[in-house]
Amino acid sequence: MIRAQVLICGGTGCTSSGSPKLIAEFEQQIEKNGLQDEVKIVRTGCFGLCAFGPVVIVYPDGTFYSRVELKDVKEIVEEHLLKGRVVERLVYNDVAADAVVENGNVSLNDTVFYAKQKRVALRNCGVINPESIDEYIAMDGYAALGKALTEMTPEEVIKTVMDSGLRGRGGGGFPTGLKWSFTAKNQADQKYVVCNADEGDPGAFMDRSVLEGDPHAIVEAMAICGYATGASEGYVYVRAEYPIAVARLQKAIDDARAYGLLGDDIFGTGFKFDLFIRLGAGAFVCGEETALMTSIEGNRGEPRPRPPYPAVKGLFGKPTTENNVETFANIPQIILKGASFFNSMGTERSKGTKVFALGGKINHTGLVEIPMGTTLREIVEDIGGGIPNGKKFKAAQSGGPSGGCIPASLLDIEIDYDNLIAQGAMMGSGGLIVMDEDTCMVDIAKFFLEFTVDESCGKCTPCRIGTKRLYEILDKITNGNGTLEDLDEMEALCKYIKENSLCGLGQTAPNPVLSTYRFFKDEYIAHVVEKRCPAGVCKKLLSITIDPEKCKGCTACARVCPVGAISGSVKQPHVIDQSKCIKCGACLEKCRFGAISKR
Amino acid sequence: MKSLAELQAIREKMQNKVVLREGSGDIRVVVGMATCGIAAGARPVLNTVVEEVSKAGLSDKVTVTQTGCIGICQFEPVVEIFEAGKSKVTYVKMTPEKAKEVVQRHLKGGAPITDYVIKDI
Numbered sequence: 001m002i003r004a005q006v007l008i009c010g011g012t013g014c015t016s017s018g019s020p021k022l023i024a025e026f027e028q029q030i031e032k033n034g035l036q037d038e039v040k041i042v043r044t045g046c047f048g049l050c051a052f053g054p055v056v057i058v059y060p061d062g063t064f065y066s067r068v069e070l071k072d073v074k075e076i077v078e079e080h081l082l083k084g085r086v087v088e089r090l091v092y093n094d095v096a097a098d099a100v101v102e103n104g105n106v107s108l109n110d111t112v113f114y115a116k117q118k119r120v121a122l123r124n125c126g127v128i129n130p131e132s133i134d135e136y137i138a139m140d141g142y143a144a145l146g147k148a149l150t151e152m153t154p155e156e157v158i159k160t161v162m163d164s165g166l167r168g169r170g171g172g173g174f175p176t177g178l179k180w181s182f183t184a185k186n187q188a189d190q191k192y193v194v195c196n197a198d199e200g201d202p203g204a205f206m207d208r209s210v211l212e213g214d215p216h217a218i219v220e221a222m223a224i225c226g227y228a229t230g231a232s233e234g235y236v237y238v239r240a241e242y243p244i245a246v247a248r249l250q251k252a253i254d255d256a257r258a259y260g261l262l263g264d265d266i267f268g269t270g271f272k273f274d275l276f277i278r279l280g281a282g283a284f285v286c287g288e289e290t291a292l293m294t295s296i297e298g299n300r301g302e303p304r305p306r307p308p309y310p311a312v313k314g315l316f317g318k319p320t321t322e323n324n325v326e327t328f329a330n331i332p333q334i335i336l337k338g339a340s341f342f343n344s345m346g347t348e349r350s351k352g353t354k355v356f357a358l359g360g361k362i363n364h365t366g367l368v369e370i371p372m373g374t375t376l377r378e379i380v381e382d383i384g385g386g387i388p389n390g391k392k393f394k395a396a397q398s399g400g401p402s403g404g405c406i407p408a409s410l411l412d413i414e415i416d417y418d419n420l421i422a423q424g425a426m427m428g429s430g431g432l433i434v435m436d437e438d439t440c441m442v443d444i445a446k447f448f449l450e451f452t453v454d455e456s457c458g459k460c461t462p463c464r465i466g467t468k469r470l471y472e473i474l475d476k477i478t479n480g481n482g483t484l485e486d487l488d489e490m491e492a493l494c495k496y497i498k499e500n501s502l503c504g505l506g507q508t509a510p511n512p513v514l515s516t517y518r519f520f521k522d523e524y525i526a527h528v529v530e531k532r533c534p535a536g537v538c539k540k541l542l543s544i545t546i547d548p549e550k551c552k553g554c555t556a557c558a559r560v561c562p563v564g565a566i567s568g569s570v571k572q573p574h575v576i577d578q579s580k581c582i583k584c585g586a587c588l589e590k591c592r593f594g595a596i597s598k599r
Numbered sequence: 600m601k602s603l604a605e606l607q608a609i610r611e612k613m614q615n616k617v618v619l620r621e622g623s624g625d626i627r628v629v630v631g632m633a634t635c636g637i638a639a640g641a642r643p644v645l646n647t648v649v650e651e652v653s654k655a656g657l658s659d660k661v662t663v664t665q666t667g668c669i670g671i672c673q674f675e676p677v678v679e680i681f682e683a684g685k686s687k688v689t690y691v692k693m694t695p696e697k698a699k700e701v702v703q704r705h706l707k708g709g710a711p712i713t714d715y716v717i718k719d720i
Binding site: 001002003004038060061082083084085127128134135137138139140142143146150259260261265266267268 | 600601602603606609610612613614616617630631632633634636637645646649650653662663664665666667
């Protein structure tokens with residue numbers, strides 16, 4: 001009889017920080033102590049607190065261990081599992097102020113990181129073993145499909161989704177129920193459901209975590225969508241770079257087939273539905289719905305003009321419903337608990353919750369799910385644990401290369417679709433990159449643009465040539481050769497690209513430039529007029545100098561300089577030869593007297 | 600899967616196994632599992648409690664955990680029962696047989712077994 005369970009994160013983050021070895025060590029130690037019949041090890045999906053991985057949780061007490069190393073396992077098994085003594089030095093201790101801590105035991109939900117979260121799409125991530133269909137069923141899995149098939153008409157399913165207020169979580173924010181109703185209305189001999197798991201924004205990993213942590217939710221939701229829209233086949237388009245997600249999803253599909261939850265005559269209702277995986281090769285443009293479907297068909301992933309929309313003419317020319325992973329992950333609970341469960345959360349026009357992948361200059365890198373309407377400040381300062389090293393928050397970039405930045409002055413903005421759009425940013429798929437005062441906004445814009453230049457498929461000219469020219473202007477500015485005319489030209493070009501590109505990739509590509517220019521115009525001006533990078537990032541605009549007053553002539557800087565740019569004799573002030581200096585900053589770190597500065 | 604009943608059956612079968620992770624339980628049963636407790640035979644007591652709680656269908660109400668030494672080593676194995684709004688009950692010198700009784704009469708029946716409870720020291 002199992003009395004305790006050890007949940008070890010098997011998400012991509014913790015896997016790369018060593019959780020597979022931990023699992024093996026736990027198995028060994030548990031056996032050694034003769035606990036194999038009492039303690040069960042469960043490999044789960046992502047808990048969200050990736051910065052503190054590998055994460056291990058011991059139930060029933062719910063003790064949350066972070067950054068567990070191989071050598072700690074013996075102690076956890078002997079002390080906690082055998083003797084019931086929590087290994088306090090390993091317990092994650094960032095506890096919410098109002099939490100009750102009972103004999104050194106910190107429970108998951110008491111930590112600042114989790115206290116403000118509301119987990120709907122991620123509800124099973126880090127709770128169940130994603131490779132066990134039985135555990136999913138135990139958490140009410142497939143009950144929503146059962147309810148839809150036996151108690152509801154397709155129209156009722158669509159109405160419930162529509163009433164819930166769920167909007168597309170891939171970034172566009174189109175009402176999901178409405179999308180389903182379009183496909184449902186079109187008559188055809190064959191219709192399809194497509195799940196977009198081609199998560200390509202730099203720094204975004206929400207969809208991966210859902211697929212890794214709760215793959216059956218996607219299988220179930222797609223079957224429900226199939227029932228509602230009249231489709232009998234579905235495809236999940238997932239990046240080949242997500243091997244764990246692909247493997248778990250495949251297992252989920254196989255297990256669901258074996259149980260008859262996919263296939264013919266599901267629940268004896270005559271409804272048939274089956275699901276297939278297609279791997280994407282990593283082209284960013286394939287996250288665009290028409291390019292994605294072209295790729296599934298076996299062609300080169302390029303978008304095509306809309307209309308016709310996929311609901312009319314989608315995959316293989318048939319009516320198709322395409323939704324993002326996170327959108328689907330919400331569906332089973334909406335069906336099971338009703339529209340009001342979902343629309344009671346969130347803001348006026350954005351209902352429910354949203355998952356964000358927190359990254360960049362933030363203490364708690366990881367995955368968070370918050371109700372819509374939570375302020376950016378709560379996400380950054382409370383859940384995210386603030387900025388490392390006491391630096392100041394400068395801006396957050398949301399929506400990746402299609403989105404924009406939200407500056408410190410808007411930290412109290414309530415996150416929802418419309419508020420973000422109004423500020424020139426967008427929800428995007430949910431990547432949230434936090435930047436501190438050491439980040440140069442021109443450089444950030446250039447970084448994202450470099451990404452879109454690389455990822456432009458080349459089909460239409462505004463995107464292919466336009467983004468390239470835009471990149472060149474930014475490059476010129478960061479190199480200190482920009483003029484005020486360049487800034488005007490840059491703005492005009494942005495507008496042109498937005499208006500004339502064929503698909504979403506090009507239409508949104510200038511957003512990072514426009515939004516940084518809107519909120520940090522002074523930084524652009526400093527680069528162009530004063531030839532200065534205020535954040536000290538753009539190397540061409542930097543000079544590193546030694547203050548002769550403070551320099552003691554210890555020679556430490558000269559010895560560390562990789563290019564021999566520093567000269568001077570012992571106990572005499574040193575000087576940097578600016579023509580040789582590569583601005584690596586090595587001397588800056590080495591100097592013990594604070595004599596070296598960069599400007 | 601031909602019927603909802605089949606799904607329901609799997610759900611019920613599995614629920615006991617994942618309910619551990621919900622950790623809701625109105626009642627907490629804590630077994631002393633320090634060196635003193637283990638030496639006095641707390642392991643079989645703990646396992647019996649877990650097993651009996653599950654058999655009695657109390658898994659969603661009762662959380663069973665361990666704790667370290669509570670300082671009354673001469674009375675080990677010790678089992679304490681915490682219930683919201685009631686004072687703590689401390690059972691001493693437990694055996695698997697007594698543990699079975701406690702689950703039946705106290706956890707299920709709601710009546711503490713005074714004979715096994717610690718007396719004034």
